[in-house]
Amino acid sequence: MSAPGAAPASAVGPERIGLMESSGTTRRQATRQKLYEAAVTLIAEKGFSATTVDEIAERAGVAKGTVYYNFKSKTELFEELLRHGVGLLTVSLRAAAEESEERGGTRVEALDAMIRAGLAFIDRYPAFTQLYVAELWRTNRAWQSTLLVVRQEAVAVVEDVLRDAVGSGELSEEIDIPLTAAALVGMVLVAALDWQAFQPERSIDEVHSALSLLLHGRVSGH
Template sequence: MAASKKEQISQGALRAFAQNGYSETTMDTIAEAANVAKGTLYYHFKTKEELFLHVNQKGVEMLIDSVTGAMKDSTRSVSERMLYVLDEHLRFFAENRELCLLLLSISGDWQRDRLIGTVLSEYFATMEVYFRELQEEGIISPDLEVRTVASALFGMVGFTVLRKMFREEPVYTEETRSTLIRLCQGALGIKRMTEGENAHA
């Protein structure tokens, strides 16, 4: 099925923002990237700010859905699920590189960076609730401050992906997954998984 006009505009805007940055992207640029007439663009989105917020909100909702699915995977133990949540972050960012670039780059544009902070708040709230539940179940240390844990997880995976993108290296590799999982295990005190458990389903 062909993408709707709104979806077509959203995809074009994501490319334009990722390639040009927020400040240098105009509605004309977005219309060209999305291959739509300016009238069509303005019919769906009145301002660049509205479109930027839409693109990022949609991306963060996708990320939340992705990691929530890993959190609720009842085929794995609770501690195994924690590590698959990490793995899901890496897979998601590897498959959505332009979104990763938008969410993790600080532009110095106060309005743009404030919008990013706003759309990420729901993601961080979701992760903080999850980490508190893990603490209550004795999976991770009760001494850990969950807001810092959520921020560190997001930054660790996100900036690993960004650096690999800038170096034009493969992102979702077994070596990268294994290293991040071991770092996470050590930091959170999760028991080491066997090779069979460590394989991504």
């Protein structure tokens, strides 16, 4: 229709394509992935509004039009990014908890394993974490509803383990599950971001120990 004389020219050869994905959509998948990666760092650094679509496209090595070929809008790209990232996180948390239980650990050990998994996630995707924290409590934003869903998904993983632990008598009945879950998530989130930003020389084990001590009540428990 729109290619009146496609000259054969010298074929450059089969450009490498992404790593995975089967047939068909491979190219598109790879492009989307590049866009996610470019967007996540830029938005973490500068915020959503201060990041331009031109910058994202440039860092991803594609043309601006490609962004709009793959996503309806800048906002939609961002929302999909959020979903993608939190999906990774919850999978990783749940896996850590399950693995701990399969090893016959206690529920508190499962919580500890989740703290470690959370730290590992933040270590691997610091930009995503930054961006998530920065946007989570904003009101009146276009992606508010997306964030609500996505947050609930993540916090629910922690709540589930807490509920189990209370049910089996391992934790005191007096704890408030939603508030405690939020506090634990916050503890890990903020400690990890602070670690990255202000104390990068620390090892993940040091950070984990400090948080573990708090969880086990050895900071001021008696």
